[in-house]
Amino acid sequence: MNIAIVGATGYSGIELLRLLLNHPEANLTYLISNSQSNKQLSEVYPHFSGVKESMLKTLDIPKVAKEVDVVFFATPSGVSKNFVPEFLEYGVKCIDLSGDFRLKDPLLYEKWYKNSSASEKNLEKAVYGLSEIYENDVKEASLIANPGCYPTATLLGLLPALKEKWIKSDSIIIDGKSGVSGAGRSVSIGTHFAETNENLKAYKLGSHQHIPEIEQILHTESGIQSNVTFSTHLVPMTRGIMCTMYADLQEHKSTGEIIDLYKQFYEGKPFVRIRPEDHWPTTKEVSASNYCDIGFMSDARTGRLTIVSVIDNVVKGAAGQAVQNLNIMMGLDAKTGLNLSPVYP
Numbered sequence: 356m357n358i359a360i361v362g363a364t365g366y367s368g369i370e371l372l373r374l375l376l377n378h379p380e381a382n383l384t385y386l387i388s389n390s391q392s393n394k395q396l397s398e399v400y401p402h403f404s405g406v407k408e409s410m411l412k413t414l415d416i417p418k419v420a421k422e423v424d425v426v427f428f429a430t431p432s433g434v435s436k437n438f439v440p441e442f443l444e445y446g447v448k449c450i451d452l453s454g455d456f457r458l459k460d461p462l463l464y465e466k467w468y469k470n471s472s473a474s475e476k477n478l479e480k481a482v483y484g485l486s487e488i489y490e491n492d493v494k495e496a497s498l499i500a501n502p503g504c505y506p507t508a509t510l511l512g513l514l515p516a517l518k519e520k521w522i523k524s525d526s527i528i529i530d531g532k533s534g535v536s537g538a539g540r541s542v543s544i545g546t547h548f549a550e551t552n553e554n555l556k557a558y559k560l561g562s563h564q565h566i567p568e569i570e571q572i573l574h575t576e577s578g579i580q581s582n583v584t585f586s587t588h589l590v591p592m593t594r595g596i597m598c599t600m601y602a603d604l605q606e607h608k609s610t611g612e613i614i615d616l617y618k619q620f621y622e623g624k625p626f627v628r629i630r631p632e633d634h635w636p637t638t639k640e641v642s643a644s645n646y647c648d649i650g651f652m653s654d655a656r657t658g659r660l661t662i663v664s665v666i667d668n669v670v671k672g673a674a675g676q677a678v679q680n681l682n683i684m685m686g687l688d689a690k691t692g693l694n695l696s697p698v699y700p
C-alpha cells in the first residue's frame with residue numbers, strides 16, 4: 356500500500372510514521388508538511404536519522420492522489436474537511452485523525468469546534484473508526500473518522516455495560532486525565548514545562564469537544580439520548596490517558612459478573628485487555644502500545660460501578676487505532692504492524 360501522511364511533523368504524524376515503518380505492507384510514499392516542506396525529516400526530527408531519510412513535501416493533491424492508496428490526515432481540526440473530498444473523488448481512501456468527520460450533525464460540529472462543518476454528504480460517508488465496535492463498517496469504508504483519544508478510552512470502557520443495560524445512561528460521570536502530548540507539538544502557555552511540571556489542572560470543563568462525540572456513540576449504541584459529565588485534567592507526563600468512569604447500576608452486579616461480561620464482549624479483540632478483580636490498570640502498562648486496559652469495581656454500598664480505562668493517547672488514541680483501521684479496511688489482520696509490547700518503565 357502506498358501511503359501519504361498529511362501533518363507528518365506533528366506528534367500523531369510521527370507516531371504514524373514510527374508504526375508504518377514497521378508495517379510489512381506499507382510504503383511511506385509522501386510525508387507532507389505545511390511549515391517544514393522541502394526539509395529532510397531528519398532535520399526536523401533527528402531521531403529518524405538513518406531510520407527514514409525522506410523529504411517533507413507540500414500537498415499537491417492530483418500528484419499525491421495518482422501515487423497513493425491511502426492518505427492519513429494528522430492535522431488540527433478544520434484542515435482535513437478541505438482536502439478529503441478531492442481525495443475521495445480520485446478514489447483514494449482517507450483516514451482522518453482529527454474531529455472533522457466524527458460528528459454526524461454539522462450543527463454540533465459548529466457549536467463545539469467553533470468552525471464550519473464538512474458537507475453532510477461527506478459526513479454521511481464517514482465511518483466512525485472505533486475499531487472494536489465498528490469493524491464491519493470499517494471494512495467497507497472509504498473515509499474513516501478516527502475517534503478522539505478520550506472517547507476511545509471512554510467508549511471502550513462504557514459500551515459493554517451500557518449495551519447490556521446494566522448501567523443507567525443518565526448517571527455517567529467521566530473523569531479523564533491526559534499526558535501533555537495530547538495537546539500536540541505546538542507551544543502554548545498552558546502546556547509549557549513550568550505550567551505543567553509538578554502541577555495538575557482541570558481544563559475545558561463543560562466545553563470539551565469530545566463531549567458530543569461520546570454522547571453521539573452512547574446514543575447510537577444504547578438508543579437512549581443522555582448527557583454525560585466529562586471532566587478533563589492535564590497530568591505532568593508525556594503519554595497516556597486514564598478515564599475513570601462512574602455509573603449507577605440498574606441492579607447489583609458483582610465485580611466478577613462485570614468482568615465476565617466484558618471478557619465475553621471483547622473476545623477475539625486483541626487490543627482490549629480486561630483486568631482481574633482488585634487490579635486497576637496504569638498508563639505505563641499500555642505506553643507506546645495499542646492496548647486499552649480496563650479494570651472494574653462494583654460497589655454494593657453505593658450501587659455504583661467504577662470503570663478504569665487506560666490507553667496511550669498517541670497510539671490507541673490516535674495513530675495506532677488509525678493503523679488498526681487501515682488494516683481492517685484493506686483486508687489485513689488488524690494486528691499487522693501493531694505487535695508492540697508496552698514500554699515499561
Ligand SMILES: NC(=O)C1=CN([C@@H]2O[C@H](COP(=O)(O)OP(=O)(O)OC[C@H]3O[C@@H](n4cnc5c(N)ncnc54)[C@H](OP(=O)(O)O)[C@@H]3O)[C@@H](O)[C@H]2O)C=CC1
Pocket residue numbers: 361362363364365366367368387388389390391392428429430431432434452453454502503504536537538539540541668669672673
Ligand atoms: N496528540 C494526540 O494525542 C491526539 C491527537 N489527535 C488529533 O490528531 C490531529 C493531530 O494532532 P497532533 O499530532 O497532536 O498535533 P500537532 O500540533 O502535534 O501536529 C499537527 C500537524 O498538522 C500540521 N498542520 C497544522 N496546520 C496545518 C494546516 N493548516 N494545513 C496542513 N497541515 C497543518 C502541522 O504540520 P506542519 O506545520 O509541518 O505543516 C503539524 O505537524 C489533531 O486533529 C488532534 O486533535 C487525536 C487523538 C490524540
Ligand SMILES: CC(=O)N[C@@H](CCC(=O)OP(=O)(O)O)C(=O)O
Pocket residue numbers: 432452453454502503504533534535536537538564565587589
Ligand atoms: C491534553 C490535551 O489538550 N488533549 C487534547 C486532545 C485533543 C484531541 O485529541 O483532539 P481531537 O480528538 O478533538 O482531534 C484536548 O483535550 O483537547
